[in-house]
Amino acid sequence: MPADTTLTEEHREVRRRVRHLAETVIAPAAAVVDRDAAFPRAAHEALVAEGLYVPHLPVALGGLGADALTSCLVIEEVARACASASLTPNVTRLVSLPLLAAAQPDLAERCLRPAATDGAILAFALSEEDAGSDAAAIRTRAVRDADEYVVTGSKRWITNAGVADHYLVAAVTEPETRAISLFVVDRDTEGLSFGPCEDKLGVRGSPTRSVFFDEVRVPAEQRVGAEGEGxxxxxxxxxxxxxxxxxxxxxxxxxxxxxxxxxxxxxxxxxxxxxxxxxxxxxxxxxxxxxxxxxxxxxxxxxxxxxxxxxxxxxxxxxxxxxxxxxxxxxxxxxxxxxxxxxxxxxxxxxxxxxxxxxxxxxxxxxxxxxxxxxxxxxxxx
Ligand SMILES: Cc1cc2nc3c(=O)[nH]c(=O)nc-3n(C[C@H](O)[C@H](O)[C@H](O)COP(=O)(O)OP(=O)(O)OC[C@H]3O[C@@H](n4cnc5c(N)ncnc54)[C@H](O)[C@@H]3O)c2cc1C
The missing domain is CATH 1.20.140.10 (Butyryl-CoA Dehydrogenase, subunit A, domain 3)
Known part of the structure; x- marks a missing residue:
C-alpha cells in the first residue's frame, strides 16, 4: 500500500500485530457480536493482552507513549474486522485526553493506569436528549456543596455506558454564564444508573445507553480542570x-x-x-x-x-x-x-x-x- 511511506518500522510492526489479532480473534467473532449485540469481549481482551488497547498513554502510567498515528493504525486494523470492537478503545482514548491535560495527578493515575495495564474502560458523557449537535445546551447540573459537587441530570447515547469503570461527565456549574465543567464519576457511585442498551442499526456490539444522575455526590478533586473549563x-x-x-x-x-x-x-x-x-x-x-x-x-x-x-x-x-x-x-x-x-x-x-x-x-x-x-x-x- 502506498500509505507505507508515512509509516516507520515500529508503525508497520504494530499494524502487523493488530492485523494478526484482527484476523485470528476479532474477525471470527464479528458476526455474532453484531447479531447478538454482544460486547466484543474477546477483541477487548486480546488488545489488552497485546498492550495495544490504549498505546498512547504515557509510559509513566503504564502505556507505551505511542504517537497518534499508532492509535490510528490500531483502530483502523480493528475496524477492518469489527467496528464495534474499535469503538471501545476509541472512546477510552477520547476520555483520557482531558484527564491527561487537566486532571489532578492522583485522579489521572487512578483512572488511566488500570486502562493501560488491565483494560479498564472509560465513557464520555456529553450528549443529552436535547443537546446533541448543540452540546453547549446541556442541562445536567453540578452544584458545589462544601468539598463535593452534587450532579443531577441525564445523558443520552453514551458509548461504553454500563461496562465503563469511570464516566467523564459534562455538567453546568454556573447557570447564568452557562459555564460547563468536567467530572469523573466512578461506576459504583450512589445515584448513578443506566438505561437499557439502544437497539441500533450498526456498531451493535458497542453498548450505547442513557446515563442518569440522581444527586450523585462527586468529590471536588474529581473535577477535571478548572470550573468552567470543561x-x-x-x-x-x-x-x-x-x-x-x-x-x-x-x-x-x-x-x-x-x-x-x-x-x-x-x-x-x-x-x-x-x-x-x-x-x-x-x-x-x-x-x-x-x-x-x-x-x-x-x-x-x-x-x-x-x-x-x-x-x-x-x-x-x-x-x-x-x-x-x-x-x-x-x-x-x-x-x-x-x-x-x-x-x-x-x-x-x-x-x-x-x-x-x-x-x-x-x-x-x-x-x-x-x-x-x-x-x-x-x-x-x-
Ligand atoms: C452510536 C452512538 C454513540 C454515541 N456515543 C456518544 C458518547 O459516547 N458520548 C456522547 O456524549 N455522545 C455520543 N453520541 C451522541 C452523538 O455525538 C450525537 O448523536 C451527535 O452529536 C448528533 O446529535 P443528535 O443525535 O442529537 O442529532 P441532532 O443534533 O438533533 O441533529 C439532527 C440532524 O440535524 C443536523 N443539524 C443539527 N444542527 C445543525 C446545524 N447547525 N447545521 C446543519 N445541520 C445541523 C445534524 O447534522 C443531524 O443531521 C453517540 C451517538 C451514537 C449514535
Missing amino acids: YRLALEALDHSRVTIAAQAVGLAQGALDYAAGYVCSRRQFGQAVGAFQGVRFMLAEMAMRLEAARQLTYAAAARSEARSSDLRFFSAAAKCFASDVAMRVTVDAVQLLGGHGYTRGSPVERMLRDAKVTQIYEGTNEILRGVLAKQVLAEVG
Whole structure:
C-alpha cells in the first residue's frame, strides 16, 4: 500500500500485530457480536493482552507513549474486522485526553493506569436528549456543596455506558454564564444508573445507553480542570479523537473493499469472473482511490494531532468528514458488488454498511463539521 511511506518500522510492526489479532480473534467473532449485540469481549481482551488497547498513554502510567498515528493504525486494523470492537478503545482514548491535560495527578493515575495495564474502560458523557449537535445546551447540573459537587441530570447515547469503570461527565456549574465543567464519576457511585442498551442499526456490539444522575455526590478533586473549563477541554479532546474516528472509517472501508475484491474474483457470470468486467473494475478502482485519499488525509491529521498543530481542528474535521463519507460510499458499493449476497446477513459487507453510517453521525455530525470547515475557510478571507 502506498500509505507505507508515512509509516516507520515500529508503525508497520504494530499494524502487523493488530492485523494478526484482527484476523485470528476479532474477525471470527464479528458476526455474532453484531447479531447478538454482544460486547466484543474477546477483541477487548486480546488488545489488552497485546498492550495495544490504549498505546498512547504515557509510559509513566503504564502505556507505551505511542504517537497518534499508532492509535490510528490500531483502530483502523480493528475496524477492518469489527467496528464495534474499535469503538471501545476509541472512546477510552477520547476520555483520557482531558484527564491527561487537566486532571489532578492522583485522579489521572487512578483512572488511566488500570486502562493501560488491565483494560479498564472509560465513557464520555456529553450528549443529552436535547443537546446533541448543540452540546453547549446541556442541562445536567453540578452544584458545589462544601468539598463535593452534587450532579443531577441525564445523558443520552453514551458509548461504553454500563461496562465503563469511570464516566467523564459534562455538567453546568454556573447557570447564568452557562459555564460547563468536567467530572469523573466512578461506576459504583450512589445515584448513578443506566438505561437499557439502544437497539441500533450498526456498531451493535458497542453498548450505547442513557446515563442518569440522581444527586450523585462527586468529590471536588474529581473535577477535571478548572470550573468552567470543561467545554473547551471537551472540544479540544474531540479535535484529537476525530482523527481516530476517521481511522475507524478507513478501516471499515478497507474491510469492505477487501471482501468485495475477493468476491468478484470468485463469482462467475457470463462464463467469467465478474471482476473481469470493466464496469466492476471501474467501481473497484473508484473505491480504492477514495479509500487511499481518506487514509492519507487521516494520517496527515494524525501528524497534526501529534504535533498539536494550530490547524488540527481543520484537519481532524476534514479527515473525519471525508473518511466517513468514503466509508459510507465504499460499503454501499461493496454491497452492490456482491449482488444478492451483499444484501443478506451471510456476508460481512451489509454489517459494514450499517456500521459505517454512524461514523457520519457521532463526534460531530458531518453537517456540523462542514460548518467547522467553512468557518475556517471564511476566516482566511475575512
Ligand atoms: C452510536 C452512538 C454513540 C454515541 N456515543 C456518544 C458518547 O459516547 N458520548 C456522547 O456524549 N455522545 C455520543 N453520541 C451522541 C452523538 O455525538 C450525537 O448523536 C451527535 O452529536 C448528533 O446529535 P443528535 O443525535 O442529537 O442529532 P441532532 O443534533 O438533533 O441533529 C439532527 C440532524 O440535524 C443536523 N443539524 C443539527 N444542527 C445543525 C446545524 N447547525 N447545521 C446543519 N445541520 C445541523 C445534524 O447534522 C443531524 O443531521 C453517540 C451517538 C451514537 C449514535
